[in-house]
Amino acid sequence: MPVSLRPLIALLLLVVLGSSAGAQTHASAPLRVGIAGLTHTHVHGLLGRAQRGDLVIVGIAEPNRELAERFTKQHGLSMKLVYNSLEEMLTKTKPQAVTAFGSIYEHLGVVQACAPRGIHVMVEKPLAVSLDHARQMEALARKHHIHLLTNYETTWYGSNQRAYQLVNQEHAIGDIRKVVVHDGHQGPKEIGVNQEFLSWLTDPVQNGGGALVDFGCYGADLMTWLMHGERPLAVTAITQHLKPEVYPKVDDDATIVLTYPKAQAIIQASWNWPYARKDMEVYGQTGAVFALDRDHLRIRRSEQQPAEELTVPAPPAPYDDPFAYLAAVVKGEVQENVLSSLPTNMVVVEILDAACQSAKEGRTVTLKP
Numbered sequence: 332m333p334v335s336l337r338p339l340i341a342l343l344l345l346v347v348l349g350s351s352a353g354a355q356t357h358a359s360a361p362l363r364v365g366i367a368g369l370t371h372t373h374v375h376g377l378l379g380r381a382q383r384g385d386l387v388i389v390g391i392a393e394p395n396r397e398l399a400e401r402f403t404k405q406h407g408l409s410m411k412l413v414y415n416s417l418e419e420m421l422t423k424t425k426p427q428a429v430t431a432f433g434s435i436y437e438h439l440g441v442v443q444a445c446a447p448r449g450i451h452v453m454v455e456k457p458l459a460v461s462l463d464h465a466r467q468m469e470a471l472a473r474k475h476h477i478h479l480l481t482n483y484e485t486t487w488y489g490s491n492q493r494a495y496q497l498v499n500q501e502h503a504i505g506d507i508r509k510v511v512v513h514d515g516h517q518g519p520k521e522i523g524v525n526q527e528f529l530s531w532l533t534d535p536v537q538n539g540g541g542a543l544v545d546f547g548c549y550g551a552d553l554m555t556w557l558m559h560g561e562r563p564l565a566v567t568a569i570t571q572h573l574k575p576e577v578y579p580k581v582d583d584d585a586t587i588v589l590t591y592p593k594a595q596a597i598i599q600a601s602w603n604w605p606y607a608r609k610d611m612e613v614y615g616q617t618g619a620v621f622a623l624d625r626d627h628l629r630i631r632r633s634e635q636q637p638a639e640e641l642t643v644p645a646p647p648a649p650y651d652d653p654f655a656y657l658a659a660v661v662k663g664e665v666q667e668n669v670l671s672s673l674p675t676n677m678v679v680v681e682i683l684d685a686a687c688q689s690a691k692e693g694r695t696v697t698l699k700p
Contacts, residue, residue, distance in 0.1 A: 362386040362658040365426035367417050367441045368433025369393045369402050370527040371455050378406040385658045390424035392417040417444050428661050434537035435460040446471040451478040453657050457548035458676040460539035465680040479673050482653045485549055486670040489643040490622035497620050505616030510596045512550030512611045518602035541581030542602045550598030551682040555675050562678055563589040566685035567695040573603050587686045
């Protein structure tokens with residue numbers, strides 16, 4: 332190589348490598364996230380994770396200044412992040428995505444504000460307070476081409492992921508015949524949730540119901556996933572007020588039965604369990620799989636075989652954390668998880684809507700084709 336060309340080639344290499352490095356830096360830049368509301372205490376999971384580096388909180392919309400001061404102080408954040416309205420926060424901070432941590436009723440307003448701006452949205456479970464709200468949210472998301480995700484704690488359980496693999500990929504227990512899901516705890520007041528959360532969680536308008544909505548959504552989500560998005564033929568639900576003196580306006584106990592052509596799901600949602608639980612039993616033609624908690628699984632492949640106890644690892648990143656997952660989806664690094672996707676959660680809200688109707692009218696509700 333002529334000596335005179337070496338400086339030129341070196342310069343070209345620097346330009347190319349510099350451009351490549353710049354592109355990598357841009358691709359890995361933290362996602363700009365806004366928070367809509369602080370009254371849902373699951374927000375602590377986001378406020379306390381700045382050290383992970385995959386996202387940055389650019390603004391918080393919360394009119395309750397005392398609540399905002401309490402939470403920002405707890406997590407070492409500045410009150411300069413806090414705005415009195417969602418519109419102001421969106422205009423001044425321009426987030427790429429917004430996480431909704433207000434009441435379920437408020438989810439629609441968040442999507443109405445964000446979708447026309449092209450801002451992606453993740454809401455806490457369930458997607459919407461009613462099927463009417465869900466359909467409006469779906470139309471906005473599709474029109475403006477945004478991701479509209481629903482976060483469930485159980486999405487990130489290694490046990491549920493392994494159970495799905497055993498049932499639907501390895502066919503370890505034959506076709507699904509019955510699924511029983513238990514979700515809930517002793518009750519929101521009993522476990523000491525803060526007043527801002529309790530006030531809307533026990534409001535039939537802001538929450539859409541009580542235990543039926545709060546915990547019934549988990550089973551509806553998991554069953555829709557296990558059934559590859561299939562809608563049930565019919566929904567039957569019974570609700571009770573076992574503690575009317577504590578929860579006078581909403582149910583505190585619910586059982587939902589979903590009927591499919593060759594399977595059935597029983598969803599037991601309660602604010603009356605003696606301890607917190609989120610577990611699932613899947614029965615097939617030949618065996619059963621139990622997801623006992625986040626990390627533990629029991630499988631019995633047939634009547635002749637003894638049960639196996641398994642400890643399963645957490646799913647790999649970013650599927651181990653809802654906010655890492657949100658950042659990866661918005662950046663285009665991963666596809667949407669079925670459990671959090673809009674199509675799945677439209678079915679979930681349809682099930683919850685039918686369950687509320689069934690409990691109110693005392694009859695089985697047949698879903699329209």
